[in-house]
Amino acid sequence: MFKSITIGQFLPGESLLHRLDPRAKFIALILFIGTVFVVQTFFGYLLLGIVLFGLLIVSQLPLRYFFRGLRPVFYITLFTLIVHFFMTKGGEIILRFGPLTVESDGVYLGTFMALRIIFLVICTSILTLTTSPIALADGLEYLMRPLTKIGVPSHEIAMMMTIALRFIPTLMEESEKITKAQLARGADFESGNIFRRAKSMVPLLVPLFVSVFRRADDLAIAMEARCYRGGKGRTRLRELLATPLDYFAVLLSALFLIAVAWSQV
Amino acid sequence: MLLNLKNISYTYMPGTPFEVTALKNITLDIHQGEYLAIIGQTGSGKSTLIQHLNGLLLPTTGEVYLDGHQVNKDKKRLTAMRRRIGLLFQFPEQQLFEENVAADVAFGPRNLGLSDQEIAVRVDRALRLVGLNPSEVRDRSPFSLSGGQMRRVAMAGILAMEPDLVILDEPAAGLDPRGKEEILNRIDALHREHKMTVVLVSHSMEDVASRAERLIVLADGEIRLAGTPADVFQDAAVLEELGLALPQMTLLMLRLRSAGKEVPMNIFSVEAAKEVILQMMGGDKS
Ligand SMILES: Nc1ncnc2c1ncn2[C@@H]1O[C@H](COP(=O)(O)OP(=O)(O)OP(=O)(O)O)[C@@H](O)[C@H]1O
């Protein structure tokens, strides 16, 4: 049941995008998100679309897999689109269903919003698909470091993120296994009204919680046994090293943002 | 014939970069009343294969027949199938969830829609079958038991459904030698005394050699060898190539054979080997 979720998934590879420093990719992502928000015209989106498609090609990600992973987002987008079509008023009336009307401003705004969501997800997916969770957390920790001065526990946040990301696949695997084990005992998760169905989840949730707590406990002991005591004075195995290429990537993204912003005024 | 698998293949996550073909063109029949063991290394597809036997997985290509009827996506038929074929997963202690042992063992029978009376009888019977004393463990929390006891409770949960066929995925994994011996002997007893059809998954030849009537050896999702244990062990070279260690006594018999002695291959215990060797020595003397 979790098979179609690819958001947050990492696909190991050797492409240029895979090799970039995670910090550079993070900054570039923020710049790209900025670009998505400054775009005001469909021409701007066309430009952005071409650039993102270019990045996808460079990343060597399998296209079919990439777009299939976007499918859940597509449904959310479709919903936004429909809401806008019927709720946003203004401009000419294009269609009329009894008391409901679709007006041109709604179509325009709806399409715009839908494109915005899709582009945001594409940008983010390119980052997560080409960056290992550990690298992501390392990059984030580094970028948040200035915030430690005002009391933000940047190391702890990054550590929590790493652990959470690390355990998502494990938990999915586990929940699939437990579901199957209970199905083998004749459990029925799908019939009956909502209360019966909620109750039928108990044989699934109890073992899952037990296992989560056990894992958390094991992990805490394992970390303590290796003298983990937070971020202070901690050195790392893999130092992040920015190369000229990383600076170049950030520079290009910034230039792209400026160019797009300029073309839109 | 209870179950037939015809040319089944199974692919995990097809169409993604993580695609794995775990089973390739497997054909297998399971007969009423037999004791079949499935052997193979880690990742050879054993767990994937047995999930086809009770409809938890449907083959990507190929067909599965239960009593001659093809198994398909039909929800009702699948549920009915799962109720007739008990499957105990690897590390089944993870599936316990009720507040006490009796309630947990009763989960399966309750799903069968049996009466409370019948359920209580079955729970006690199943607990005894796995070597637990019902009056001792019935009211304890399953989470307060030892690992080995939890595993037995999980096994009782399957047996209480009184399936026609019970499939056990590495029931002895991670137990100490005595616990292992004990659980395997319990399964033997189920087969011999209760005429239960048993499919046992293992990666240890030693465990199944003397117990199973038929063996299939899985490697990379394909059946490499099949037959009685004695037959299969003749192919020592193939087994070695697959990284499966032969039972000690079989190694001994093979050594004797290569030294030119006429010894049978179906010797799996020290006692039986002793008999054979004494006989052989007596024969030599005369
Ligand atoms: N849920 C899954 N998703 C993707 N691939 C899987 C899944 N389960 C198993 N596989 C893959 O299928 C192959 C066969 O796995 P399977 O679990 O059937 O092996 P096994 O013989 O039971 O091994 P073990 O002795 O370790 O239990 C392996 O390559 C495994 O990586």
Ligand SMILES: [Mg+2]
């Ligand atoms: Mg397995």
